[in-house]
Amino acid sequence: MDSTDDTMDSCTDTKKRRMEESTPSKKDATTNQISFDTLNSTQLTKIFSMVELKELAALGSTCKKFNRIARKVFAAKHQSQLIEIYGNGPLVKVATILRCFQNQFTRLAIFYANKPKVNVKIDVLINKYCRQMLNELQLSDVGLYSSARSFIFPFRNVMQLIIRSGLLSGKLDDIATSFPNVMSIVLHAGVQPGGEKDNTAIPTLQHLSISFDPNVELDAFKTTLMTSNPQLTSLIIDYSDDAPIGHLLLIRDSLPNLQRLTLRVKTVFVDKEPFKPLLFKNLRFLTISYTVSNVLRNFVITSTFPFELLDLSIEGGIIDGHCVEFLKRHQAKHLQLTLSKVNNQQIEKLIPVLSSVSHVNFVIHKEFSVTRSGLMHFVSQCKNLEYVRIQQPNMLSLPPIVITCIGINESLWNKD
Incomplete structure (x- = not known):
C-alpha cells in the first residue's frame, strides 16, 4: 500500500513539474523580451537598414544614439538618391525628415499642396537644413517664393533646379544670387515669377528648359533668363500652342553657342514677309515636336555643319x-x-x-x-x-x- 502511494505522489510531482516548465512565470517572460537597449550598434544598423525613410527619420529623432545610426544608414543607402517628400497637411513629417538628416541631402524633391501659410515654412526648412550639400532641388506645387525671406542664403552647391508648378513671385527674380553655380534650370508652365529685381545672368548655366502657358502671353522673366545667358549650349522650349517667329529670331540672336535645341510647338507664326532660314552656327542636335504638319512649311533651321x-x-x-x-x-x-x-x-x-x-x-x-x-x-x-x-x-x-x-x-x- 505504501509503495502504491509513493508511486502516485511521484506521478503527481512529475505532472506539476512539467506544467511549471511549460508555463513560464511573469519574471521569465519579462526576461526573455528583447529591448533596443540590449542591441549593439551593428545590430541596430541592420534593423534600421530595413525600414522606409519616414520610419528611419522617426527612429533617428528618438535619441542621439539612434540619430547617429540613422544618419549612417541614410548616408550609405539614400544619400546619392533623389529623395522625394510628399505632403498636404501639417509640416511635422516633412520637418522630421529634413531635421533628422540635415546637411546630408544631395538630391531633394518636395511635392506639397499650394497653401501659402504652409509654404512659407517649407522654404525656411530648406534654407535651414538642406543648403550645404544639396546639388539638385525639385519643387512642385509649392509657392516657395511667396515670402520675402525665401532663399535669402545662396545655394552654392545646387547644379540642377527644377520647378514644376505653382504661382511664384519675388525672390526667383534674384535667381542668380540664390543659385549662383546652377548649370541646369527647368521651369514648367504656371511658374510666373514677378518682382522688381532682374538678376538672371548666371555664368555657369548651360541648360535651360522653359514651358510657356498657352493662356498667358510669353513670360518676360523666362525670356530674360534665356537672353541674359548667351553661354547656353542646350535649350528646350515648350510653347504649348503657337510659336511666334520673332521669339525664335530672338533665340538665334541671343544664343550664339547653342548646340542643342528642342522646340515643342503647334504652329509657327510667320509674318507676311518671306521667311529667311534661321542660321545657328554651332547647332548640332535639333528636335521638333509638333501637332500640325504645316509647321514645317517654309520653316528652315540651318547650321554650319x-x-x-x-x-x-x-x-x-x-x-x-x-x-x-x-x-x-x-x-x-x-x-x-x-x-x-x-x-x-x-x-x-x-x-x-x-x-x-x-x-x-x-x-x-x-x-x-x-x-x-x-x-x-x-x-x-x-x-x-x-x-x-x-x-x-x-x-x-x-x-x-x-x-x-x-x-x-x-x-x-x-x-x-
Missing part, C-alpha cells in the same frame, strides 16, 4: 509631304522619327531624302505595317544607311527590331 541628330516628333501624324520637304532641307547623320503609324508607301517617300543619314530610329505609337521586303528595299536604297531601329512603346513585351548593314535578325522579324 550637318546635324548630328535630327529628331521629329509628329504627334498623331504620319510621314507626309511637309515632313519629306523638311528632311530635304535638313541634312543629318542620325534621324529619329516619332510617328503614329507608318507603312510601305510612307517609308518609300524617305528614300530620296536620306542620302546623308547613317542611323534611323522609328518610334511608332500605333501601327507599324511595313513589311520585311519593304524595309529591306528601304535599307538597300539608302546607300549610307548602317543601322535602323524600330521601337513600339505600347508593345513593351516585344524587343525593338534592329537592322544593320549585315541584314535583318530573323528572330526579331516576321516574314511577309
Whole structure:
C-alpha cells in the first residue's frame, strides 16, 4: 500500500513539474523580451537598414544614439538618391525628415499642396537644413517664393533646379544670387515669377528648359533668363500652342553657342514677309515636336555643319509631304522619327531624302505595317544607311527590331 502511494505522489510531482516548465512565470517572460537597449550598434544598423525613410527619420529623432545610426544608414543607402517628400497637411513629417538628416541631402524633391501659410515654412526648412550639400532641388506645387525671406542664403552647391508648378513671385527674380553655380534650370508652365529685381545672368548655366502657358502671353522673366545667358549650349522650349517667329529670331540672336535645341510647338507664326532660314552656327542636335504638319512649311533651321541628330516628333501624324520637304532641307547623320503609324508607301517617300543619314530610329505609337521586303528595299536604297531601329512603346513585351548593314535578325522579324 505504501509503495502504491509513493508511486502516485511521484506521478503527481512529475505532472506539476512539467506544467511549471511549460508555463513560464511573469519574471521569465519579462526576461526573455528583447529591448533596443540590449542591441549593439551593428545590430541596430541592420534593423534600421530595413525600414522606409519616414520610419528611419522617426527612429533617428528618438535619441542621439539612434540619430547617429540613422544618419549612417541614410548616408550609405539614400544619400546619392533623389529623395522625394510628399505632403498636404501639417509640416511635422516633412520637418522630421529634413531635421533628422540635415546637411546630408544631395538630391531633394518636395511635392506639397499650394497653401501659402504652409509654404512659407517649407522654404525656411530648406534654407535651414538642406543648403550645404544639396546639388539638385525639385519643387512642385509649392509657392516657395511667396515670402520675402525665401532663399535669402545662396545655394552654392545646387547644379540642377527644377520647378514644376505653382504661382511664384519675388525672390526667383534674384535667381542668380540664390543659385549662383546652377548649370541646369527647368521651369514648367504656371511658374510666373514677378518682382522688381532682374538678376538672371548666371555664368555657369548651360541648360535651360522653359514651358510657356498657352493662356498667358510669353513670360518676360523666362525670356530674360534665356537672353541674359548667351553661354547656353542646350535649350528646350515648350510653347504649348503657337510659336511666334520673332521669339525664335530672338533665340538665334541671343544664343550664339547653342548646340542643342528642342522646340515643342503647334504652329509657327510667320509674318507676311518671306521667311529667311534661321542660321545657328554651332547647332548640332535639333528636335521638333509638333501637332500640325504645316509647321514645317517654309520653316528652315540651318547650321554650319550637318546635324548630328535630327529628331521629329509628329504627334498623331504620319510621314507626309511637309515632313519629306523638311528632311530635304535638313541634312543629318542620325534621324529619329516619332510617328503614329507608318507603312510601305510612307517609308518609300524617305528614300530620296536620306542620302546623308547613317542611323534611323522609328518610334511608332500605333501601327507599324511595313513589311520585311519593304524595309529591306528601304535599307538597300539608302546607300549610307548602317543601322535602323524600330521601337513600339505600347508593345513593351516585344524587343525593338534592329537592322544593320549585315541584314535583318530573323528572330526579331516576321516574314511577309
